[in-house]
Amino acid sequence: MRPNDDYQVRSWRLNAVIVNSPSLPERGIELRPVNSADAALLLELYASTRSEEMALVPWTPEQRHAFIEMQFRAQQDHYTQFYPQATHDIVLENGRPVGRLYVERLDQEIKIIDVTVLPAERNAGIGSYLMRTLLAEAARLGKTVGIYVESFNPSLAFFKRLGFVETEQSGIHLYLRCFPPGNQALAHSDSGESS
Numbered sequence: 001m002r003p004n005d006d007y008q009v010r011s012w013r014l015n016a017v018i019v020n021s022p023s024l025p026e027r028g029i030e031l032r033p034v035n036s037a038d039a040a041l042l043l044e045l046y047a048s049t050r051s052e053e054m055a056l057v058p059w060t061p062e063q064r065h066a067f068i069e070m071q072f073r074a075q076q077d078h079y080t081q082f083y084p085q086a087t088h089d090i091v092l093e094n095g096r097p098v099g100r101l102y103v104e105r106l107d108q109e110i111k112i113i114d115v116t117v118l119p120a121e122r123n124a125g126i127g128s129y130l131m132r133t134l135l136a137e138a139a140r141l142g143k144t145v146g147i148y149v150e151s152f153n154p155s156l157a158f159f160k161r162l163g164f165v166e167t168e169q170s171g172i173h174l175y176l177r178c179f180p181p182g183n184q185a186l187a188h189s190d191s192g193e194s195s
Helices: 036-049 051-055 061-082 126-141 155-161 185-190
Strands: 012-014 029-033 087-093 096-105 109-117 144-150 165-170 173-178
Touching: 029 126, 036 051, 036 061, 036 096, 036 109, 051 061, 087 126, 096 126, 109 126, 126 144, 126 155, 144 155, 155 173
Parallel strands: 109 144
Antiparallel strands: 012 029, 029 087, 087 096, 096 109, 144 173, 165 173
16 A cells, blocks of 8 residues: 555545536546555455456465455555556545546556446446546646556456557557547557558
């Protein structure tokens, strides 16, 4: 978990004005920095991303839990080491924790490190709302938005619907980018395609 001593406490109010889309209703979605009281929620969110995989292994519930905890700690250590400037936020809807969003804002790119919504809250527009808000921020700043997605992850179709294109592949991981309006030619040059 990222220490909050140098992390300014903030609340990010997301609304249709920021997104600039009349089709999105006022959602009451906010972000707040992760803190030590969020450990159980963060573990639950992580476990939800591995549930299908865990259903396939012949382990006891205790073994599955131990594996998930170990992998979760490794993921958090990786994020802290490789994305030290990223914001680590809990997604709230009307004050209720519903997910996590980790983002690193670079000079030319907004890199989504992790976005996860609780299973019971999925397909309700929360992820779309968050992504459209980040895309609007990037468009205002003339930045791309990027995220790594596994090639078999169902969210791949979601990101492609939002305008993300594959620009890199490393094993099972695809790097997807969404380019600001007017810079779509970059998508072709980054992915090796010709215009």
